[in-house]
Amino acid sequence: MxxxxxxxxxxxxxxxxxxxxxxxxxxxxxxxxxxxxxxxLLNAAAAFSxxxxxxxxxxxxxxxxxxxxxNIKAALGVSSILYLVTLALTAGYLxxxxxxxxxxxxxxxxIATLSEVTVYLQTVTNSVLMVKDRSRFIITSIIQSIMKFMxxxxxxxxxxxxxxxLWSSFFIAIIPSVYAFLYTLRFHVDVHNVRRYLREVINSSxxxxxxxxxxxxxxxxxxxxxxxxxxxLGVWYVIxxxxxxFGYGNAIVNVTYGELLERNRLSIIYRDLLIILFITxxxxxxLTLFPQRLPKPN
Numbered sequence: 569m570x571x572x573x574x575x576x577x578x579x580x581x582x583x584x585x586x587x588x589x590x591x592x593x594x595x596x597x598x599x600x601x602x603x604x605x606x607x608x609l610l611n612a613a614a615a616f617s618x619x620x621x622x623x624x625x626x627x628x629x630x631x632x633x634x635x636x637x638x639n640i641k642a643a644l645g646v647s648s649i650l651y652l653v654t655l656a657l658t659a660g661y662l663x664x665x666x667x668x669x670x671x672x673x674x675x676x677x678x679i680a681t682l683s684e685v686t687v688y689l690q691t692v693t694n695s696v697l698m699v700k701d702r703s704r705f706i707i708t709s710i711i712q713s714i715m716k717f718m719x720x721x722x723x724x725x726x727x728x729x730x731x732x733x734l735w736s737s738f739f740i741a742i743i744p745s746v747y748a749f750l751y752t753l754r755f756h757v758d759v760h761n762v763r764r765y766l767r768e769v770i771n772s773s774x775x776x777x778x779x780x781x782x783x784x785x786x787x788x789x790x791x792x793x794x795x796x797x798x799x800x801l802g803v804w805y806v807i808x809x810x811x812x813x814f815g816y817g818n819a820i821v822n823v824t825y826g827e828l829l830e831r832n833r834l835s836i837i838y839r840d841l842l843i844i845l846f847i848t849x850x851x852x853x854x855l856t857l858f859p860q861r862l863p864k865p866n
Contacts, residue, residue, distance in 0.1 A: 572703075573702050573703050573706065573823055574820065574823060574840070574843065576703060576706045576707075576710075577706050577820050577823050578820070578843060578847070579710075580706045580707075580709045580710050580713070581820070581847055582847075583710060583713045584709060584712075584713045586713075587713035587714070587716040587717055588713075588716065590716070590717065590720070591716040591717070591719070591720060594720050594723075594724075595607075595723065595728075595733050598724075598728040599728055599729075599730055599733055600730075602730070603730040603733060606669065606672055606676060606730060606734065607733060607734060607737070609662075609665065609669065609676060610676055610679060610680055610683070610734060610737065611737075612661075613658055613661045613662055613676070613680045614658075614680055614683050614684055614687065616657060616658075616661050617654045617655075617657035617658040617661060617680070617684055618654060618684055618687045618688075619654075619657065620650035620651075620653050620654055621650070621654075621687055621688055621691045622776040622777065623650065623769050623770075623772075623773045623776055623777070624643070624646060624647060624650065624688075624691055624692070624695070624769055625691045625694070625695060625776065626772060626773075626775060626776035627765075627768055627769045627772050628643060628691070628692060628695030628696070629695045629696075629698060629699055629825070629826070629829055630772075630829065631695075631765070631768060632695055632696050632699045632700065632755070632829075633699050633829035635757055635759050635760075636757065637696070637700070637755045637756060637757030637759075638692075638695065638696050638752075638755060638756065638757065639756065639757060639758065639759055639760055639761070639765070640692070640696075640752065640753060640755075640756045641756075642760055642761050642762045642764070642765045643692050643695075643765060644692065645762035645765070646762055646765045646766050646769055647688045647689075647691070647692060649762075649766065650688070650769075651684065651685065651688055654684050654688075655681060655684070658677070658680050658681060658684065659677075662676060662677055662680065672730065672731075672734075675731060675734060676734070679734050679735065679737070679738050682738055682742075683737070683738050683741065686738065686741045686742045686745050687741075689742075689745045689746075689749055690741070690745050690748070692749070692752070693708070693745065693748035693749050693751075693752045694748075694822070696752045696755050697748060697751070697752060697826075698822045698823070698825060698826035699826045699829050700755045701751070701755075702822075702823050702826050702827070704748070704751055705748075705822065705823075705826070706823070708744045708745075708747060708748040709744075711743070711744040711747060712740060712741065712743075712744040715739070715740040715743055715744065716740055719736040719739065719740055722736065723736055820840050820843050820844050820847070821840070821844065823840070824836055824837065824840045
């Protein structure tokens, strides 16, 4: 069973790599550089404002392993409280470049806030599935990759508009998240409450903040570039896409992490490290041999 899950995880990683390249090559060659800049701002706002999800993403898997499940209602209650912080961070982030976004400002804010709801939902479902059902966790990733392929003709039908591309980024994430959430409900356990979960999250918050805060504040670079005009963010978005393949080994990392929490099998670490090195080496070779063409600013 463990071997089949890892095989599925490797397949999911390669499919995610293929779907991401196909999706991003399609949109980067069809929409103007200004559109890429807006998409980069959307991604940066979500990354910066989702910092509080690091707290629950660290605590919920441990609670799931300890209690043999998760109180979904209480977990969503704590997530809702933290989402208010995320909403404030998003508003502060986007206000700094609001005038530069022009007529797209309200659209970016709307999609950003909805996408962050999806991120919180994903954090809850991932925390449960990586511990209780890792194969279903990987299947969710596969569904998201399939959504990227399916939305390319939808965007094409809508004329490759900037709004269509921005909305597609939201629907690509929310559809597999809803599927995972419905499956996660079977692992609901009626233990503890919102107050207890919130206390658990706060008590362990210093651990994830040390690592995840750095990643969130790194997205400030897009904000500072956006101050000088979001068209310049188009090239920055292409560079960002080129770095993404190195993160697709995270499927194996999550499988390993879930098994360590549930079964405490330390012997799997070395084997999974070799698998991750294989995936990252493959990605590095692909990027090195891939023709480099940056879009010309309009």
